Amino acid sequence: MTQHNDPVRVRFAPSPTGYLHIGGARTALFNWLFAHANNGKMILRIEDTDRERSTLEDVDRIIESLKWLGLNWDEGPFFQSERKELYREYAQKLIDQGLAYYSDEQRGEHQAIIFSIPNEKVVIDDIIHGPMEFDNSLIKDLVIFKSDGFPTYNFACVVDDALMGITHIIRGDDHISNTPKQIPLYKALGFPVPKFAHVPLILGKDKSRLSKRHGATSVQSYQEEGFLPDALVNFLALLGWSPGDNRELMNRKELISLFSLERISSKNSVFDDEKLRWMNSVYIRESSYNDYKSLVMPFLKSAVGDDCEKHPELDYILSLLQERLKVLNEISEQSSFFFTDDFEYDEKSVAKRLLKPEVPEILSNLIHKLAVLEEFTDKTTENAARELVEEMGISGGAVIHPVRVALTGVMTGPGLFEIMQALGKEKCLIRIQNAIDLINSRSSSSVDMGK
């Protein structure tokens, strides 16, 4: 592990002009992992110097998302909008030293202040990219105070990073070109220059920078879809970083102990939704039942109503579904038939499994078998079905498939006899009878069509 002389201090510095983007979340995560791996501190700073676009709602949303992901911070949140005077002091120092000057262009109430960038080469020894050289004679002087009286990003950022004692700046690749502008600012202000680690961007399927047009990119939308924070954290950590062996499934503790900036790739990476979903299903499956239940209940309730909580077979039903959910909100489509009698019959399933000449007889025979059961469990119902199979000389599938469609409306789902137990005798008998009626009504009309 890398040794650092000063106690490590990092920061995550979002601007509250939108949701927490998945890319921002990864940057926050890398900062968080680095801080924890080095016994350092993480600072949260809100960069709200754009008074037009910054909103309090966005501040809340971003903080909510960070909390949901479990990315806690040690200091802050600090708001740049509250530190205006501080920045002005430093700008004044630069003016006094002749390193900055007032703009002669008058645009607003205040006069903009501009920093003269020295015409020299700047080398950044980036932890991820290695040395990068820039020629500052090629760039224009830098506005550090806007005519609305607020500092610009580059200025406020440098002053804060220095004053807050930030040792490592871990931020997106898109800030690389800001760095050669910021370094002369550190020097002019007499601040030590921190270390930089520019992490590559996250791309969409088409290899362009991940954005709204690639679909949902806010952390909040992943939360709403039913991804677990642990799964998202694990997945995001692997986007651009790897521990070096073939390990992929790692909890936070492992992530922290294995993490290092040096192992972050310098290459952009494409966000693979499929792999995230797979990883999420692993986390759902491997959760304890109680954790899983508390995670999934809000999704179930919003899908089928709060009453589901009182369902006598709730735990049994949820446990049947635990191993087949990729995201939590799938609970809705996969369990509604347990909670309502008003579920949809999937036409393809009906055509394939119910509309067969032998089905009505099988179903009605099964009704007779089930009706006499005293105990109605997965075992007893299965025995009944096996007996029927025996007596009629048919295959197991010949009874199981149509019954599944009769009870659930679809061809896939948990084991049939578990479903029966969860549903209970009465509902099973009614639904099987309904299926028989459905078949009869269908066949009488199709007979006329000669088919």
Added chain:
RNA sequence: GACCCCAUCGUCUAGUCGGCCUAGGACACAGGGUUUUCAUCCCUGCAACAGGGGUUCGAAUCCCCUUGGGGUCGCCA
């Protein structure tokens, strides 16, 4: 366009100072097994060092060029 970054399977990646790489793992995909279905699980398969020059006994690994992709060029952050 200028400046900068990047380049291993479709995707995420391993490949630490060049040899152990006939390039490993995971997701996805295909096939098979288990299963009443789906999912899980197990097995198998498919599939990559962008191209061209060097350097070297030897290069995916180093250098250069080309090509391709990305980022930045705001009194936005």
